Amino acid sequence: MNPVIKQMHDHRSIRSYADATVPDDDIRAAFEAAQCAATSANIQVYSVLRVTRTEARQRLVELSGGQQKVADAGAFLVICGDIRRHRLLADRAGEPCIENLESFLLCAVDASLFAQNLVLALESLGWGTCYIGGIRNDLAGVSQLLELPKGVYPLYGLCVGKPDEAPWKRPRLPMEAVLFDDRYPSDEAMLEIMDRYDDDMAAYYEKRGASGRRWISQMESFFASPRRTGDRTYFESQGASLK
Numbered sequence: 001m002n003p004v005i006k007q008m009h010d011h012r013s014i015r016s017y018a019d020a021t022v023p024d025d026d027i028r029a030a031f032e033a034a035q036c037a038a039t040s041a042n043i044q045v046y047s048v049l050r051v052t053r054t055e056a057r058q059r060l061v062e063l064s065g066g067q068q069k070v071a072d073a074g075a076f077l078v079i080c081g082d083i084r085r086h087r088l089l090a091d092r093a094g095e096p097c098i099e100n101l102e103s104f105l106l107c108a109v110d111a112s113l114f115a116q117n118l119v120l121a122l123e124s125l126g127w128g129t130c131y132i133g134g135i136r137n138d139l140a141g142v143s144q145l146l147e148l149p150k151g152v153y154p155l156y157g158l159c160v161g162k163p164d165e166a167p168w169k170r171p172r173l174p175m176e177a178v179l180f181d182d183r184y185p186s187d188e189a190m191l192e193i194m195d196r197y198d199d200d201m202a203a204y205y206e207k208r209g210a211s212g213r214r215w216i217s218q219m220e221s222f223f224a225s226p227r228r229t230g231d232r233t234y235f236e237s238q239g240a241s242l243k
């Protein structure tokens with residue numbers, strides 16, 4: 001394995017952090033590397049808020065459904081899609097800046113390519129990370145707290161800090177479930193692959209002391225009811241159009 005691939009294999013989400021600040025030099029080195037990610041037509045429709053105020057971090061714990069790591073991590077970043085810069089340019093030039101579902105997807109895709117590059121760079125510097133989708137539990141609250149202007153769309157948070165745990169590596173689906181040559185597999189084949197993966201995950205949970213837990217039963221209920229139904233109303237109030 002080359003060192004980059006080895007680093008990627010070493011990934012684990014870190015949910016418990018030691019008391020240590022993340023030096024600005026490391027954050028900046030990681031950002032510089034992360035910004036090298038490909039970006040649709042070089043539009044770079046993302047930005048990041050680093051939340052440093054203790055009270056704001058504590059409030060974000062609540063807004064994220066009580067995730068204490070949001071306050072404990074050395075640094076907490078909010079990854080946003082960002083069309084505001086393009087709005088400013090369009091306004092100055094007297095041009096329209098039309099948003100639609102495609103422009104929102106560009107934000108989400110560009111921001112996520114950047115964010116995963118950032119995670120990899122930070123992990124290579126020895127820092128632990130954990131994405132926090134929990135901030136979408138209350139996007140309006142997050143937006144108000146951070147005073148986000150129109151055209152800036154918070155997507156998820158990111159804890160960064162010194163790991164205070166060494167979690168087991170979580171098994172992923174076998175490659176046959178995600179890489180297909182020329183033709184998508186039959187439903188029967190896919191179900192059979194997932195049944196096998198379910199056994200791997202059961203063994204993983206057992207090792208972690210959560211015996212009886214299984215992946216398939218979690219997945220069966222994951223989309224059983226709509227999740228975070230306020231997303232659309234919030235993003236539209238923030239200036240997005242999802243049509």
Ligand SMILES: Cc1cc2nc3c(=O)[nH]c(=O)nc-3n(C[C@H](O)[C@H](O)[C@H](O)COP(=O)(O)O)c2cc1C
Pocket residue numbers: 011012013014015067130131132133134135156169170
């Ligand atoms: C966009 C995104 C949001 C996530 N949100 C949370 C979260 O709110 N809280 C949490 O503990 N983990 C969160 N995670 C971490 C996932 O649960 C984790 O990546 C997954 O279970 C696989 O485990 P691993 O990263 O240790 O391999 C999130 C991951 C992603 C990609």
